[in-house]
Amino acid sequence: MTPLFTRARRRLSRMPPPLVLATLYISLIFIGALAFLLPFSTPRPISFTDALFTSASAVTVTGLAVIDTQHDMTLAGQMILTVLIQLGGLGLMTFAVLILSALGLPIGITQRVYLREDLNQTSLRQLGELVRVILKAVLLCEGVGALLLALVFVPEYGFWPGVWHAIFHSVSAFNNAGFSTFSEGLTGWATDPVVNLVIPALFIIGGIGYVVISDILRHRRRWRAYSLHTKLTLTGTAILIPWATLSFAVLEWNNPDTLALQDAAWERMLISWFQGVTTRTAGFNTVDVGGLHDSTALMFISLMLIGGGSTSTAGGIKVSTFVVMLLATIAFFRRQTQLSAFGRSIGLVQVLKVMALTAISLILVFVGVFLLTATHDGHFLDISFEVASAFGTVGLSRGYTAELTDFGRMVIIAIMFLGRVGPLTLGFFLATQMTPRVKYPEGQVHLG
């Protein structure tokens, strides 16, 4: 290794992990933007903000689009998009583990101990091993997904185009990116059984988080052996999916723009299932999002803010955060002084975290909506939907993306970025690591 490289590596290793992640993401976004500006990426020249927005949306695996992936991109452009999605998704999955361990560290306990205890990693070398395992698993899932999707797309589009559609959608689904090579998204396959099983399977695996996956792989179906985090995430997911599916079915059953386009009840249920699983973070759609009832759109906003699993490609405040918030609320009203679930207590410091994360997320979304309403015309619901979609890196849109000015695009790019590298990471930068030396007597505050 050259001394220059060694020095750079040493400097990098001294930077806090979130700063490394943020730097890499920003670099990747700009490199991607430059790649999209190359003449072979698009059939017609696109503007710099078009390129920057598309690259940011890909790297943050959001899926909001200002240019049409099908018609305004060449095959080369679509390949660049795939690479950006893959790097963005992978980068997060591996870095998320590092960041979360750093942030989850109780003060005074070294990262090494934490990693050993919780992730079975004892050193940076084992972390390298972890990255290799993740990489292998990702490629395996995406390969199987592409093969199955090819069964649908090849008969329709011929061999090579069909294979490319399959690979693109497999990568996009596994990384929860929500980009599609079809202008209308997956609305053409709204009732196709393969698409409705393979794509959700990919984004559920990709969106549930490394910790959960490794728990399941290690302990198989022995529920009792799972960690508390896995139990909370699985329980939360198992409640949220049927809830979202049924709510969607009830609210949209007779909407002529969405479910009522299909006659059969099973077709309407299949579409409801897809929307029920995709909304929290994947961002694919098999119905016209702009045609949803206002009440459904509001339900979608709440799901997008909740998001997927920690240490996954998902955005939002995360399922585990949401579940702990609900548990803490219930515990308080039951006058329990201790918070517990599945035979494990949840420390009050964890509750402090949940509140910090929820508060900073709400403030971020609020500021985003505020900046857009102050500078843009447009329906308040559409603006709120767009901002929630960017924050949860979901990528669903009621058509507002197209109406954004350059300033509005910068706002959405910023929210996608912050939604991706995490509100916690944002806090990491603000952190001045001081602890009070004095132990104060406790005061009484009246709340509510």
Add this chain to the structure above:
Amino acid sequence: MTPLFTRARRRLSRMPPPLVLATLYISLIFIGALAFLLPFSTPRPISFTDALFTSASAVTVTGLAVIDTQHDMTLAGQMILTVLIQLGGLGLMTFAVLILSALGLPIGITQRVYLREDLNQTSLRQLGELVRVILKAVLLCEGVGALLLALVFVPEYGFWPGVWHAIFHSVSAFNNAGFSTFSEGLTGWATDPVVNLVIPALFIIGGIGYVVISDILRHRRRWRAYSLHTKLTLTGTAILIPWATLSFAVLEWNNPDTLALQDAAWERMLISWFQGVTTRTAGFNTVDVGGLHDSTALMFISLMLIGGGSTSTAGGIKVSTFVVMLLATIAFFRRQTQLSAFGRSIGLVQVLKVMALTAISLILVFVGVFLLTATHDGHFLDISFEVASAFGTVGLSRGYTAELTDFGRMVIIAIMFLGRVGPLTLGFFLATQMTPRVKYPEGQVHLG
């Protein structure tokens, strides 16, 4: 005392205070509704839901109105309205002290000890004393307020009508009810210096809370002697008022429907000041709320959700709750294991409370907006504004109150009621007072 009365009193004293409060409020709302249905209350007969909505709005000191107080009510009707506002406001101020002490009780410590420590009350007899003190203070403030307002209204409307307008507005302002005997609210006095000083003074005193007032009366200007609660509430208020005033001025300065109606800068600042102080809970308006920019309306929603001071006539999650939420967020990002302010620590159980209260409030507002969007047409922003206004018992409206169906009115009545007797009280009912007997080992959850 008759045995019947003694038995009733004994039964009442065994009920938990929030249940007593809720029962009294519901009874008062129905009695008020019946009174409004009497022929001498209104010049034309009104429907039962009109009467119920008006009574609920008065008793919960919200101020949302389906009938015009100026034209659709007789003097007798306005007097009934005044009595309902006064009973609603007073009832809450006194009961709030009881409820908060009951809920603030750490398990195992008796209410008596808590009351002695924190409110200098040692028995129910002293609580009776407290009610008398509050009553005296209320009548004093309202009397002085009415006298000062009479200086404005008597020259304009003649002696008796002027005196009545003054009394009504004084009671309405002190109790943060926001009702006005003028159809256009206070827009006619938008730049009147007396109205702009007396009315805000009344609702600030009424809305800052008993604990703060008694601290100030006892310790005068000795800041260091104040309790933590007083310091947090005063600091929060001192930041929120200039913030709201300046934001309003900046956002609305050139809006031809609001501030730009006035030419002079001082007049625009005076109107901004009034809107800056009224929005969190009082609900009076000197501009047309329907004419506000969307961004201003959004800022108003955030202020209405924050609300006023604990143990006051204000609604919302309360200033102290909001401040503790911000402090907890900052503390977390500074990696402090202890939360403190003004040389006092804030226990993590308090943080748990803040989270429970915020979560239940957000869920309530979300469900309200959802029910209205699912059953009514209308702009999402207007609906959100209406629900936030009902929850914060503010009473500002962008005109949506008039469009409510009977079902929608019931939703708003329920939200006003819950916003008033407090999300904490709601939780009090749900509470089954169990604590886990086992001390569980602590689990690790990944958040964000």
